[in-house]
Amino acid sequence: MKSPSQIADSESDQHTAEVPYRVHFYENCSQSPASRLVPQAMIEIKEIEGRGFHDRPHASPIFTGPCVAAIDEDGRAIGLILYCGEEIWTIYLSYVVLEHRRKHIHTALFKALRDKGLQQGNIVSIDCSTHVNNLAAQAAFEAQGRTKEYIMYTYPLKDRRDGKGPTAEEMRxxxxxxxxxxxxxxxxxxxxxxxxxxxxxxxxxxxxxxxxxxxxxxxxxxxxxx
CATH class of the missing domain: 3.30.1070 (Cell Cycle; Chain A)
Structure with a gap:
């Protein structure tokens, strides 16, 4: 039996003939099958975007916000999009496992999120960003009809940790x-x-x-x- 955080509208379940999976919404990603993809997604994102000044292990973030995920026949997540916001939904992590890429799963997830926003009625846009090195993500976004509106520049003057020692939380x-x-x-x-x-x-x-x-x-x- 699913917990309340895993209950989604039955209308959000979708099935495809090409790949045996269903698209499902979860109120709390950390309590969904999609949570297991987060550490792996963070590794690949770092490899694409390049490392910062420090190369050290850190805690994998725990996402408790909503997500939409592709779930295979065995109940395992093979892709996810995490988002948050009220009138504007911001996508802050999207990922599809390597062996299931190029099967339009990410597009199916985005379309499901788009449709949910249209049905909800008060969502004015779905926004996202990606690193300049992530050309695959940029191509996917534009193929899905998303519009490039802003480009951000940065000029780092020092170590992102500002030369400070580790905090008590980081030492944990x-x-x-x-x-x-x-x-x-x-x-x-x-x-x-x-x-x-x-x-x-x-x-x-x-x-x-x-x-x-x-x-x-x-x-x-x-x-x-x-």
Whole structure:
């Protein structure tokens, strides 16, 4: 049985003949199947946009706002759009898992959000932004009929942390750690040793993403939150 935060209008469920998934709205993303995509989405966004001054693990954000997600036949999320706002909906994260891209899933999610806004009646626009390096996102947005209205420029004068030391919140043990790992050409035993080391620090392996033959991205979650 679904929790209240997972209940959506039955009219928002959509089925396609091409790919077995349905589009579903959730009031609280953190309590939906789509929440598991957030850490992986953040990794790929960083790789596209480039790293900042600091390369250090940090807590994966917890999104408690509404989202629209593509859910496969096994109940797993394969794509999502997170949004917020009242008269203007702002999309602050959109993502489709790699193996399901180029199947129009992101467009289906955006159209579902557009239709929901039209039905609601008081939504005047759906806004979003993306990094200058994310050409794929820009092409997708324009293909969906979105209009480019603003371009933002920045001129960084110092480290984004302004030279300040870590805050008490930053010193707190983060819920997630994202680590890149090279197994080498021998075996996976070095990876297992690394996983054991993190376990001793209080983290359990949450997800392993293979980037190439030997390159992996390991996502750890605090053991008391697993």
């Amino acid at each position: 043990m983060p819920e997630y750690l994202v680590e890149r790992f090279d197994t080498g050409s021998d075996t996976l035993k070095f990876m297992q040793a690394f996983i054991n080391k993190k376990a001793a620090e209080g983290y359990a392996l949450h997800q392993a993403i293979e980037r190439s033959t030997y390159q992996w991205v390991l996502i750890f979650k605090r053991a008391d939150q697993a």
